Amino acid sequence: GNSSGGANEAWRGVGEEMESAAEAHRVWGIALSEQLAKPLR
Structure with missing residues (x-):
């Protein structure tokens, strides 16, 4: 009925x-890992 x-x-x-939150989290994770990896190069 209507309730379902x-x-x-x-x-x-x-x-x-x-879904959008997971995508945003993934993008932030990539950005953060890029920032953290820069000094190691």
Whole structure:
């Protein structure tokens, strides 16, 4: 019914939030590792 549809929409939103957060975290990790590696070169 309508309640399950609302739950599906909510989960879809959560999934997208987690996906974008994971991508941002990955980008930050790459940037930080680049900064940390510079003095070692």
